[in-house]
Amino acid sequence: MSSDLHMHTSCSDGLLTPEELVQAAKEAGLNFIAITDHDTVDGLCQLYETGLYPNAGIKIIPGIEFSAHHDTSEIHILGYNVDIYNRELVERLNDVVEARWMRFSTMVEKLQNLGYDISETDVLEIADGSTSISRSHIAQVMVRKGYCASVKDTFEQLLEKGKPAYVSHYRLEAEEIIDLIKNSGGTPVLAHPKLIHNDALVEELLKNGIEGIEAIYPKHDEEDTKRYLELAEKYHLLVTGGSDFHGIPGRWPRQIGEFVVEDCYAEELYREPEL
Numbered sequence: 209m210s211s212d213l214h215m216h217t218s219c220s221d222g223l224l225t226p227e228e229l230v231q232a233a234k235e236a237g238l239n240f241i242a243i244t245d246h247d248t249v250d251g252l253c254q255l256y257e258t259g260l261y262p263n264a265g266i267k268i269i270p271g272i273e274f275s276a277h278h279d280t281s282e283i284h285i286l287g288y289n290v291d292i293y294n295r296e297l298v299e300r301l302n303d304v305v306e307a308r309w310m311r312f313s314t315m316v317e318k319l320q321n322l323g324y325d326i327s328e329t330d331v332l333e334i335a336d337g338s339t340s341i342s343r344s345h346i347a348q349v350m351v352r353k354g355y356c357a358s359v360k361d362t363f364e365q366l367l368e369k370g371k372p373a374y375v376s377h378y379r380l381e382a383e384e385i386i387d388l389i390k391n392s393g394g395t396p397v398l399a400h401p402k403l404i405h406n407d408a409l410v411e412e413l414l415k416n417g418i419e420g421i422e423a424i425y426p427k428h429d430e431e432d433t434k435r436y437l438e439l440a441e442k443y444h445l446l447v448t449g450g451s452d453f454h455g456i457p458g459r460w461p462r463q464i465g466e467f468v469v470e471d472c473y474a475e476e477l478y479r480e481p482e483l
């Protein structure tokens with residue numbers, strides 16, 4: 209049996225609903241899964257409300273993935289076993305959602321001021337009910353309206369950092385995220401360290417309250433994994449791994465079960481639900 213400790217649902221930027229993800233993971237024969245949506249535990253709340261968590265016939269580890277504020281690097285921090293109804297967590301996540309809406313409105317306003325005929329309604333239509341409106345949704349409208357050739361072009365001309373319609377993210381500091389995860393009963397784990405592209409910064413983070421490292425990851429080659437396993441040992445950290453499954457065409461792994469970890473990593477994290 210095998211497990212996957214990093215998976216996204218349609219509650220953030222994944223394709224499958226939480227129910228579909230659970231079903232697909234069962235069909236793939238996985239033993240443990242962790243749902244780790246960006247900035248939300250809504251998927252887990254939904255599964256709890258429909259009774260699938262914890263009784264789906266597959267062991268589910270509640271999780272979340274945060275993006276930390278940093279000037280030059282993308283730092284993602286996973287939180288495992290957070291209490292999904294913890295008040296502080298819920299409040300801070302609401303702040304993040306509110307800031308995302310503000311960012312979206314401001315970007316649309318900037319585009320309007322640049323002379324483009326685009327409205328919030330256009331973007332909401334494309335986003336089709338997602339609460340996680342992103343720049344890709346805005347870019348899709350720009351392409352559909354014939355202003356730009358592709359989503360990539362829209363980013364390069366208008367939406368990237370330094371471009372005329374760019375608005376910066378509101379992001380929590382790494383220290384805040386680590387405290388928030390711990391205060392809500394969870395274990396903070398540094399996600400896909402290779403994607404930080406700065407191992408000195410990785411070590412800095414590992415020394416400051418992180419309790420685990422995602423050493424096993426699709427974009428880590430054998431050398432990378434070895435290096436991160438050594439860091440885990442050096443700093444006495446848990447080792448985790450997962451596919452970062454999104455279910456989106458063109459992004460590997462496309463299928464659940466194509467990239468898995470041994471159950472021993474999940475067993476270290478798994479707690480019998482007390483809900």
Ligand SMILES: [Zn+2]
Binds near residue numbers: 273400
């Ligand atoms: Zn990530």
Ligand SMILES: [Zn+2]
Binds near residue numbers: 214216273452
């Ligand atoms: Zn992820």
